[in-house]
Amino acid sequence: MKCRIVYKPDKSVTVIHYAPKSTTPPEVAFQKAMKNMGLEGADFEDVESDTLPSREFRNAWEGGKGKKITINETKKQAIIAEKNKPTLEDRIKAIEDKAK
Amino acid sequence: MGSITWSKSWSASDNGSIFAGADIQNIQNDITTVVNGGLTNSNINASAAIVESKIAFNISSGHDHDGTDSKLISASNTHFIKGCEVEWVSAATVKVQPGVLELNGTVLSRVAYSTTLNLATAGHWVSGSEGASAWYYIYAYNDSGTSWDVKLSDEAPAYYDCDVADASGFLRYRDYSDVWYRCIGKFYNNSASDIDAWSVFNWEEGQPIQGIVKAWINFNGTGTIAINDSYNVAAIGDVGAGQWSITWDTDFANDDYAIVGSGKYDHDDSNTQVPIVGLDRIANNPAVGIVYVNATVSNGSAADCELISIIVIGD
Numbered sequence: 426m427k428c429r430i431v432y433k434p435d436k437s438v439t440v441i442h443y444a445p446k447s448t449t450p451p452e453v454a455f456q457k458a459m460k461n462m463g464l465e466g467a468d469f470e471d472v473e474s475d476t477l478p479s480r481e482f483r484n485a486w487e488g489g490k491g492k493k494i495t496i497n498e499t500k501k502q503a504i505i506a507e508k509n510k511p512t513l514e515d516r517i518k519a520i521e522d523k524a525k
Numbered sequence: 526m527g528s529i530t531w532s533k534s535w536s537a538s539d540n541g542s543i544f545a546g547a548d549i550q551n552i553q554n555d556i557t558t559v560v561n562g563g564l565t566n567s568n569i570n571a572s573a574a575i576v577e578s579k580i581a582f583n584i585s586s587g588h589d590h591d592g593t594d595s596k597l598i599s600a601s602n603t604h605f606i607k608g609c610e611v612e613w614v615s616a617a618t619v620k621v622q623p624g625v626l627e628l629n630g631t632v633l634s635r636v637a638y639s640t641t642l643n644l645a646t647a648g649h650w651v652s653g654s655e656g657a658s659a660w661y662y663i664y665a666y667n668d669s670g671t672s673w674d675v676k677l678s679d680e681a682p683a684y685y686d687c688d689v690a691d692a693s694g695f696l697r698y699r700d701y702s703d704v705w706y707r708c709i710g711k712f713y714n715n716s717a718s719d720i721d722a723w724s725v726f727n728w729e730e731g732q733p734i735q736g737i738v739k740a741w742i743n744f745n746g747t748g749t750i751a752i753n754d755s756y757n758v759a760a761i762g763d764v765g766a767g768q769w770s771i772t773w774d775t776d777f778a779n780d781d782y783a784i785v786g787s788g789k790y791d792h793d794d795s796n797t798q799v800p801i802v803g804l805d806r807i808a809n810n811p812a813v814g815i816v817y818v819n820a821t822v823s824n825g826s827a828a829d830c831e832l833i834s835i836i837v838i839g840d
Contacts, residue, residue, distance in 0.1 A: 444742070444759055444760055447774055448775075454759035454774075462770055474751075
């Protein structure tokens, strides 16, 4: 199904997905969503939703008109680091192990 | 006794046992009558049992269900409506298909299209006049005792019923100068003062009603975002990890509506926490046309969920 990639000035992207049961025609729905999100006049491209990259690094998505979506490597590494950060349970266990 | 009674005796011309020339003349007269469509009710025996499917109704002009040679739909069937579908005609006009409806205890029928309502025609309005960026309503009224026609109004229905002016249920009616009108549709006149074709609704199907869920959505927030099912939702926006916007088909009357949500991780996900779905803390959220929702886990991290459900109730 078609979706709309909207490119923001800070290079981040919002992807709008049409609701199949909407009573609003797709083009009108896309425009209404853009307007409601303050993205009126922003660059956008309509693509098939299955061509979007994996959401594993969603917050590292960037894009621009004609470039579609790319992954910002710096943001990607920050996401990986955040994911690998020990959990609260891990840290408590480490303290307990140390105290033994 | 035969099913068809002929107008003349075939034996009146003779002694009753001889088939004479005058009898042939009578038969010719009867054949002429049949060929020219001259049969009347007096010719057809009550027990003839002619089935309705063999009767040729005029399919161009139709026929009224006004109790004359037809059976009236019971007026006790309050709110009855059949047909009466609203049609977009042009950027300035709408009309309503033929149909039958109950209004204030009377069943009214119409076998032809309604008057084509023009927003620029003052006489087509029972209340208000044309303006931009506004919803307008199409009301049926009793125009002759047995038939209905339509007018425009800038006001939504106010009553559930005509006789008791009850406003506790699905609102269909308005009272203008002690004359009852029944709402049968609505449409949106956009910022260019053009009727949006997509916005033309029949009233029974196009109006969310007070006291019930006015919008809901169930979608998959992981992988390729997929809306499983929804009502009154135009689109969702994938704003970031665990962040989505939802744009409504029909905006709410104000931003004081109530939103509840839930989320679920995939059962294979290593994260055993239960996601919390709530409103994004950005300014002016929710707005009449959009709401932003987030899904997070207990440490505050955004979380894409396999299943997100949102239910909204409001004006």
